[in-house]
Amino acid sequence: MYSFLEELIDLCDERGVLKFLFLPQNSQESSRGLLKAKESFIVCTIKRTSDGAYNSVTSLLSSVxxxxxxxxxxxxxxxxxxxxxxxxxxxxxxATSEEINAQALSTKTTKKRKKVTHANAPDEEVQRHTGDRKSRN
Structure with a gap:
């Protein structure tokens, strides 16, 4: 269904606070808002599984x-x-949407059936009355 990158690159500060540059809301923001001037960063890789789960994070700096x-x-x-x-x-x-759609479909089907029943009922009644008149004459 969805294709996920299995490895993402991000930055963290010296305390280990990730910048989450890969998240959609951050990817649209200017780097000036996310990164401070003269601040040091550590490059990290974030591993994901094939279903998109965040699995682990690794620093690319060896002595952390x-x-x-x-x-x-x-x-x-x-x-x-x-x-x-x-x-x-x-x-x-x-799931809620599917239930609502199924319920709406069921209601439409029921209404159609009722219309057919109501449409046939007067015709049968007219035929009975007409038949009665013919038999009298």
């Missing part, structure tokens, strides 16, 4: 404080939780 790596991973874990919540909301809306 373990606390920074832990901060990076915590952010990726939170990003994955948010992705799953959004996915659940979308699936719930789709």
């Amino acid at each position: 404080d373990p606390a920074v790596l832990e901060t990076l991973q915590t952010q990726i874990d939170n990003l994955e939780k948010t992705r799953l919540k959004q996915l659940h909301i979308v699936e719930s809306r789709m």
Whole structure:
């Protein structure tokens, strides 16, 4: 259905705070708003599974404080939780929409059946009355 990049590139500051440059809302923003002048950044890769799940983050700098790596991973874990919540909301809306559509279709079918029933009923009644007159004459 959707094609996901399995590896993303991002930047984090020296404390391990990711900039999330790959997110749609950030990709449209000017880099001036996301990156401060004269600030140092660490390049990171974020791994995703084929279904789009955020899996892990790795610093491309070899000597990074373990606390920074832990901060990076915590952010990726939170990003994955948010992705799953959004996915659940979308699936719930789709299911609700499908139920509404099925219910509307069922209502239309029922109304059509009622119309046919009502349309035939007066004709039968007219034929009975006409038949009665013919038999009297």
